[in-house]
Amino acid sequence: MWIRNGGASAPAAAPSLLRSMNQRFILDWLYQNGPATRPQISRAVGLSQPTVFATLANLEDVGLVRTRGQSEESNGRPALIYEVDPGAGTIAAVDVGRDWLRVMVSDLVGTILARAEVRNTARSSKSLVGMVKEAIASASGEAGIEYTAITHTIIASPGVYQEQDSRVIYAAQLPEWQRPRLYEELRDTLGMPVTIENDVNLAALGEHGEGAGRGVNPFVYLHIGTGIGIGIVIDGKVYTGATGAAGEIGFLPFAGPEPLTDTVDREHGILEAAFAADSVVEYARRLGLEGATTAVKVFELARKGVAPAKKAVQRQTEILAALLTSISAFLDPELIVVGGGIGQNLDLLGVGLADRLNQLSPLRPRIVASVLGVDVAVRGAVTRGVAVAREAIFAERMARIPGA
Amino acid sequence: MWIRNGGASAPAAAPSLLRSMNQRFILDWLYQNGPATRPQISRAVGLSQPTVFATLANLEDVGLVRTRGQSEESNGRPALIYEVDPGAGTIAAVDVGRDWLRVMVSDLVGTILARAEVRNTARSSKSLVGMVKEAIASASGEAGIEYTAITHTIIASPGVYQEQDSRVIYAAQLPEWQRPRLYEELRDTLGMPVTIENDVNLAALGEHGEGAGRGVNPFVYLHIGTGIGIGIVIDGKVYTGATGAAGEIGFLPFAGPEPLTDTVDREHGILEAAFAADSVVEYARRLGLEGATTAVKVFELARKGVAPAKKAVQRQTEILAALLTSISAFLDPELIVVGGGIGQNLDLLGVGLADRLNQLSPLRPRIVASVLGVDVAVRGAVTRGVAVAREAIFAERMARIPGA
């Protein structure tokens, strides 16, 4: 997976480093494995009981863990059960798409407390920011959560978020969303720390964490919907490249069987213009298909055997084969998960796919369909938001109390 | 560059971990910065003098560092100078290509002690393995180094080395080289530990370590010669994918302006068949160019203004633009270095390149030509071999002496 080149040994360290390493390790273990007694933890992490005891006492002092009853399974003295304090933070995750806003509210463990889906009816980014807030408020309200209890928000957005001028670029489907200082606007309107990240990257994280890509490394999630893109997960982290544009394969300069023309759709990207949802509809129409205004319809008709729809799907398969071969050639992932409005139809798209792949190259990508469906990006946003919030809260608590 | 997703805190650790961390850190510092006095090291690495003293005494005991005279620059008492012991290991690096074998011999610091270039006249892999040994022997012999003093060999090979059946695949240019148990054959013939890795990946490491890509992250080296491929360097390590095939872009399913035909060169790869050295010659011939049997010749004639040669180069530029856009869309590297027999002609290929890139997408890859030329792969192999040897020697020494 890597050719390591020496280097990168950890920096020089004092004894106190051990404490913080182990503290972090035990906390993460609790997040991942749920409540446990101290002897259990001691055995699991390989540290002696006194060390585990002292560390947990520390974490309890700063409010990151708490006790919850006693174990009753043993023959001997009952053990105290420790668990992470889920109330230490609450996360709102929002997937902002051209057609829908999807919200999930979760605690620090990742348990979904509320869920909502709202049509995107906004006409300007200002009202879209407002819609985000309303969506969070209504979702949390229904679940009986105070809006003020929410500590962090994470936004899944198309395009690339640029830190330097705090705006989103390459989000051709949400033109007004691209204006400068979007981050400040969101933060001030929502009244809490906000994280903005690419929707496909977060979807990749979702599918990697709880979907078809669990434990796979390296992993690629291919999204084909109103836009197209891939998310690349390497060693459990999303690779974003130098400027955050890694995986923006809408810009790939090929359009399937047809040769490139001189006038290309530079802004949306050549492949996106040829391959995303709208182009399926357009292509099917050019072949004489009538009454299909959305890609979903085209696929429906193809299932029924309508010739021009079938032909349009076949063209999609052709392009998909080329794309999958490209992904393999560049990234050689262990698995590619295909999702998104178009991608979900892998049953149809997959007809003849294997043969075509085999024809194109000796590479053998493993491909499966997404299992999380339309929620994949929000789910990934939750995963990511939980990590961000944990990090922030850990840092804050550690700085606040034992520093004194 | 990454969206980290929590996790991956270091495992639980005992105090002795600090010792080994600092030991490794100081040794690596010495490898990287050269000889230094103990007070200098202490200031540089941020550890107290007693700690540095003790650590160096340890490293000296196991023969990894040694003293070399005294510092004379100070007003006070002269300090002992410590340096890594370069004789602790010697590395032979061999770039095995279709036409040439290139050898470099280096010490553990990376100083080149010998260099040789031999035409590849082998007809079978057996004699090619023999040639590798002869090349190493003659290179080291000329420099007065005993063959037996060499402790590690690293082979830069086209294709992908598969650990499981210890053979190389995808090396269409060296058909006999692909046979099973190549590794054992090499190890037994050479009589020392051998490492086999992809030539382009090593070239990327070379260009990243000592060429145009120094300090760049992420970094892509694009090789265009008898074969084509990219090496991807992320955080100083080469990314190789799940099976080692990452960057095998010869298999990309596009062939430039022309549409794909149904009969594609599946084994060599579609892009490789359209874009690598041989195809330039063939294409130029089809345009009526005479007397050009090699790609070098075609480029020479293009420089002189011969029309069909110029046209062939122009086609290369066209394909290159599409390829660079693809690399950006997938990987978004900070810099792409172009090398190899064809790639070195970036002055010619670059004509009109920027315009075409701009036409294809809004992505803006930074591109420069390789500075290491034909030696890039051997140089990378040396870098890598040094790292491998250091690792092995450190592990061996640590296990041997203080374990008692």
Added chain:
DNA sequence: TTGACTTACTAAAGAGTCTTAATGAAGAAT
């Protein structure tokens, strides 16, 4: 040559971390 100054080295004491081992506490089994 001598004394002041500068820097390198060494040794001892102190603080932080972990572990092992011994002891006490709380429940189940007999």
Added chain:
DNA sequence: ATTCTTCATTAAGACTCTTTAGTAAGTCAA
């Protein structure tokens, strides 16, 4: 009630690093 089992706590020991203070070995200037 006694014994067994497991959890919890405490004390002692080992390892690491740092700080501090003292000694050694040079340069520089009078």
